[in-house]
Amino acid sequence: MSVELLEPLAAEMGLGLTAEQVERVYRDIDQKRRSTRYLHLSARLVGEVEEVPA
Amino acid sequence: MTPPARLGPHVLDIDCAAEAERIATWMVNAVGGTLHRRGVIIAMSGGVDSSVCAALAVRALGTKKVYGLLLPERDSSHKSADRGVLVADHLGVTYELQDIAPALQAIGCYRQRDEAIRVVFPAYADDWKCKIAIAGGAKGGINFFKLIVQSPDGQLQEARLPIREYLQIVAATNHKQRIRKTVEYYHADRLNYAVIGTPNRLEYDQGFFVKNGDGAADIKPIAHLFKTQIYALARHLGLPDEVCNAVPTTDTYSLVQGQDEFYFALPYQQMDIALWAHNHAVPASETATALGITEEYTRFIYADIEAKRRTTHYLHARPLLVEPVAEIGD
Amino acid sequence: MQDFKTPLRKFIEDNFMMGSNGPVFTDADSFMERRIIDSTGFLELVLFLEETWGVTVDDDDMVPENLDSLDHLQSYLSRKLHP
Numbered sequence: 001m002s003v004e005l006l007e008p009l010a011a012e013m014g015l016g017l018t019a020e021q022v023e024r025v026y027r028d029i030d031q032k033r034r035s036t037r038y039l040h041l042s043a044r045l046v047g048e049v050e051e052v053p054a
Numbered sequence: 055m056t057p058p059a060r061l062g063p064h065v066l067d068i069d070c071a072a073e074a075e076r077i078a079t080w081m082v083n084a085v086g087g088t089l090h091r092r093g094v095i096i097a098m099s100g101g102v103d104s105s106v107c108a109a110l111a112v113r114a115l116g117t118k119k120v121y122g123l124l125l126p127e128r129d130s131s132h133k134s135a136d137r138g139v140l141v142a143d144h145l146g147v148t149y150e151l152q153d154i155a156p157a158l159q160a161i162g163c164y165r166q167r168d169e170a171i172r173v174v175f176p177a178y179a180d181d182w183k184c185k186i187a188i189a190g191g192a193k194g195g196i197n198f199f200k201l202i203v204q205s206p207d208g209q210l211q212e213a214r215l216p217i218r219e220y221l222q223i224v225a226a227t228n229h230k231q232r233i234r235k236t237v238e239y240y241h242a243d244r245l246n247y248a249v250i251g252t253p254n255r256l257e258y259d260q261g262f263f264v265k266n267g268d269g270a271a272d273i274k275p276i277a278h279l280f281k282t283q284i285y286a287l288a289r290h291l292g293l294p295d296e297v298c299n300a301v302p303t304t305d306t307y308s309l310v311q312g313q314d315e316f317y318f319a320l321p322y323q324q325m326d327i328a329l330w331a332h333n334h335a336v337p338a339s340e341t342a343t344a345l346g347i348t349e350e351y352t353r354f355i356y357a358d359i360e361a362k363r364r365t366t367h368y369l370h371a372r373p374l375l376v377e378p379v380a381e382i383g384d
Numbered sequence: 385m386q387d388f389k390t391p392l393r394k395f396i397e398d399n400f401m402m403g404s405n406g407p408v409f410t411d412a413d414s415f416m417e418r419r420i421i422d423s424t425g426f427l428e429l430v431l432f433l434e435e436t437w438g439v440t441v442d443d444d445d446m447v448p449e450n451l452d453s454l455d456h457l458q459s460y461l462s463r464k465l466h467p
Contacts, residue, residue: 033381033382035090037382038088038089038090038272040372040382041088041089041272042370042372043251043270043271043272043273043274043277044084044088044089044272044273044274045273045274045277045278046076046077046080046275046276046277046278047278048278049255049258049259049277049278050333051259051333051363052258052259052363052370053367053370189443190443190446191423194447195446195447195448196423196426196446196447196448196451196452197423197426198426198427198430198443198446199427214443216427216430216431217424217427217428217430217431218431220427221424361422361423364419364422365422365423365424
């Protein structure tokens with residue numbers, strides 16, 4: 001979402017945040033998704049064991 | 055897959071040097087690249103699987119990035135910890151020994167197990183020994199489990215386990231694998247390391263692991279290898295003879311229990327070939343000849359392999375969601 | 385002749401099929417082949433037989449010919465209870 005839309009949206013939602021702050025929150029959400037992706041991964045294998053579906 | 059020209063132990067031959075190199079390269083990429091961890095935790099039971107994983111980790115990452123854990127408990131064989139130390143010293147890895155018996159005691163593992171045993175054998179006491187063995191299916195019957203106990207005077211008794219007592223004994227015993235994994239992840243968290251899981255192909259394929267116990271890990275470097283191949287790697291990697299020559303046991307019950315008594319239909323050398331043959335659509339008659347068993351028993355083993363895949367599929371499954379959370383892809 | 389099939393069908397539907405929304409099975413269908421009951425399930429079934437009708441299922445009785453369909457169970461229980 002563009003910065004121009006964020007500020008009025010944030011105000012409308014009563015968040016009391018500036019658009020820049022909301023942008024920072026969005027980046028934080030994405031960064032947490034990246035750094036915690038490993039928590040969702042099943043164990044890494046060297047080679048597929050075809051008889052056990054991934 | 056098309057059946058081979060002739061079935062025999064040679065179908066499991068691997069180029070150990072090439073395979074060790076492949077796994078080492080993979081491990082560097084998995085640990086550093088995919089998982090962004092600084093090293094690996096390896097729980098070392100003294101058995102060939104964990105010993106080979108430790109040796110491969112040292113080869114891949116160096117001794118400074120491998121942290122070993124020896125986690126014996128009340129029913130562990132003394133030989134296990136001794137062999138674990140032998141391997142750790144041989145490889146030059148830093149390790150820590152933590153007796154998990156107090157933790158298991160506190161969580162009720164031994165009490166809950168013994169409670170169930172005493173439903174069947176009321177005289178069972180702390181100085182007795184026990185194990186579970188599977189029966190029935192191999193003779194064309196329906197599988198059930200026998201509880202075998204040994205009193206201090208050496209006398210053995212056995213009886214069929216009713217379902218409630220069987221499930222309670224297994225559930226209580228599963229604490230062992232889960233507590234070990236809890237300790238492994240404590241060290242992984244404090245060191246920012248990845249945890250190695252050590253199932254071999256037969257165990258991984260056939261669901262011979264505890265969910266969120268020894269089944270939990272960040273990397274499983276030997277899950278694609280048959281036990282026979284892992285022993286070959288152990289010799290290639292120069293691991294001590296005691297490890298290369300040890301017979302696999304579960305090391306979970308106070309009476310020595312072979313994996314083929316409790317779970318698999320054959321000793322590992324034959325089970326590896328049976329699994330390989332089944333995966334390659336080798337007719338039962340040919341496998342029977344190669345293994346020196348009857349064709350009827352081979353057909354039972356093939357059916358048992360498929361049955362175990364079905365019934366243990368849930369051990370591999372990720373939690374089921376009502377609907378996908380799109381932002382969390384796999 | 386005592387009807388064992390009706391309570392057995394209800395037990396199987398309630399415990400292994402989460403109610404009667406699971407696959408339909410006939411009295412002759414093999415539980416193993418239709419994958420209605422797995423190995424742990426047979427042990428639960430044995431407990432149900434023992435607790436409901438007071439029979440003792442011996443180790444040697446643990447065979448498909450006695451336990452692996454409603455028809456087989458009807459015959460088995462009839463022999464055990466009305467020899």
